[in-house]
Amino acid sequence: MSIGNSPEDERPFPDMSEETHTSVGRALQQARIAAGLTVDAVSSATRVRIAIVHAIEADDFAPCGGDVYARGHIRTLARAVHLDPAPLIARFDAEHGGRPAPTPAAPLFEAERIRPERRGPNWTAAMVAAIVAVVGFVGFTAFKGGDGNDAKSQVAEGATTTPGKTASPTPKKGKPADPTPEASDSAIAAAPQDKVTVQVSAPGGRSWISAKDHNGRMLFDGLLKKGESKTFQDNSKINLILGDAGAIQLYVNGKKIEDNFRPGAVERLTYTKGDPEAG
Structure with a gap:
């Protein structure tokens, strides 16, 4: 009973x-x-x-x-x-x-805290690194090819130089390397439509947060300090617990959530691919 x-x-x-x-x-x-x-x-x-x-x-x-x-x-x-x-x-x-x-919000949820699972490899970062490497290799190859052509043209010009005059080598300016793209939170604006992307930031204060995927796997469990942000992504659903919802600002699938959470309020939220709309 x-x-x-x-x-x-x-x-x-x-x-x-x-x-x-x-x-x-x-x-x-x-x-x-x-x-x-x-x-x-x-x-x-x-x-x-x-x-x-x-x-x-x-x-x-x-x-x-x-x-x-x-x-x-x-x-x-x-x-x-x-x-x-x-x-x-x-x-x-x-x-x-x-x-x-x-x-601090952490003591409230001591019973719910579990040891975070080891995260898998960051495939997005690996793909960006591979693209940068390919672009750098192509640029290096083109640069080396240009040096060979310049050398041949200098030899040809040297054969027809007027006696008594020394041909001055043409100064060459190296091509500046392309800047390495940096990951930015603005990438959430182009969030993929086949996934749910949630950005959690604490612009006005700190708050304990917990984030899990649709299988219940822990994505993050800890204190988000003032000015920090975290971005979570899943194929279908993100479950959130906010210890101090009034200090949190949310962006779901590239759109800002306008809910006016009260300071100190504890919120449990679920977001899917069709949101923003609190679950």
């Missing part, structure tokens, strides 16, 4: 005197029961794990990973059960020493 799957099995808390304030967790639980929702239903609607929902309703905020994320979970759960989150946030701040300073 799963815990919290039947709202009828839960009993409302007894009436409390006016002097006693209902705790944050009890207020959320009472509102959920009054709305006829189970813990599973609230977890599915908010994407907050069942264990964390149970802990918050028991006024245990340790599994949230910090006060910043506890406040975000309280806000999300309050909206799901049709409560105004502002009084609950104010009560939480009063009981926990005021509005907390931002904390």
Whole structure:
């Protein structure tokens, strides 16, 4: 029998005197029961794990990973059960020493972290290097061929030079080497249509992010510092978890995602070849 799957099995808390304030967790639980929702239903609607929902309703905020994320979970759960989150946030701040300073996002997802798999060879970089090598070889061959023709013309001119005058060699200017193309984030504008390409950048702050492909293979799991960016590509789907979505800017298949994520909000997103459209 799963815990919290039947709202009828839960009993409302007894009436409390006016002097006693209902705790944050009890207020959320009472509102959920009054709305006829189970813990599973609230977890599915908010994407907050069942264990964390149970802990918050028991006024245990340790599994949230910090006060910043506890406040975000309280806000999300309050909206799901049709409560105004502002009084609950104010009560939480009063009981926990005021509005907390931002904390790194990584502890929230310690249970979900796995060792990143060894990445395969970067075929794109290998192809670029091969193309550069071919272009350089062709240019070198043409340059050497030009030197031979110049030498022959100099010998012919030397045979008809007027006696007493020394033919001065014609100075030659070497052809400048073609610059090596550099990979750039602007390449996302030409993202292939048969793949999904997602660029994640942190222009205004730092955030922990996790990215997986359609097979669930971990592409990246770590802290994206301010000013850094990562680009992920898959044949069909990219799954993202953003620890602080308000600090993140997304480009999907060459188009900017205009979602206004709140600072400190945790977002789980899925993008496919047909997007931009949050999954």
